[in-house]
Amino acid sequence: DAGITQSPRYKITETGRQVTLMCHQTWSHSYMFWYRQDLGHGLRLIYYSAAADITDKGEVPDGYVVSRSKTENFPLTLESATRSQTSVYFCASKISGNTIYFGEGSWLTVV
């Protein structure tokens, strides 16, 4: 289902550039999350948000910035991209509880 969409789906950028990954959900879910998944590894939580204007750090927040000015949007910014941030980024949302809905992912390569 297309309730949560990510853009761009694929991005190549250079080291040191700023990159913003967009996430939009149409369900009005309170909670939103950003995870990264490196090749062959599990998901690691970068940042999460319980509501508009409320954000918290996850497991690996360094090098990333988030904002949540509107409930439906949760952009993730890499202020100065590094090669170690090459990864697949998944945005997710939920109303409450433990049922999370994931987007299709954004593949980011930093060269």
Added chain:
Amino acid sequence: LAKTTQPISMDSYEGQEVNITCSHNNIATNDYITWYQQFPSQGPRFIIQGYKTKVTNEVASLFIPADRKSSTLSLPRVSLSDTAVYYCLVGDMSGNTPLVFGKGTRLSVIA
């Protein structure tokens, strides 16, 4: 946050029942146990959730012993399409606990 431990990988032949066990020794009283499935190049999707004893749906069964320090995801008669990574998570239903994914269990189904 309750930490979970799962086997890194498992292999199974088509048609067999597969049981994946997750250890969560420090699970809290209010925590539920949730399992997700992730296919390559896709975000994880919810499979099943439970608090105690047994839960069954059209996809899987979840067995939780009385002490709740572990849980077992059971997939009946697996097919090649069940090849995926399976994640076990614990968290309370309030939604205040950010959901942290471990490395999951990579299930390979062989013909």
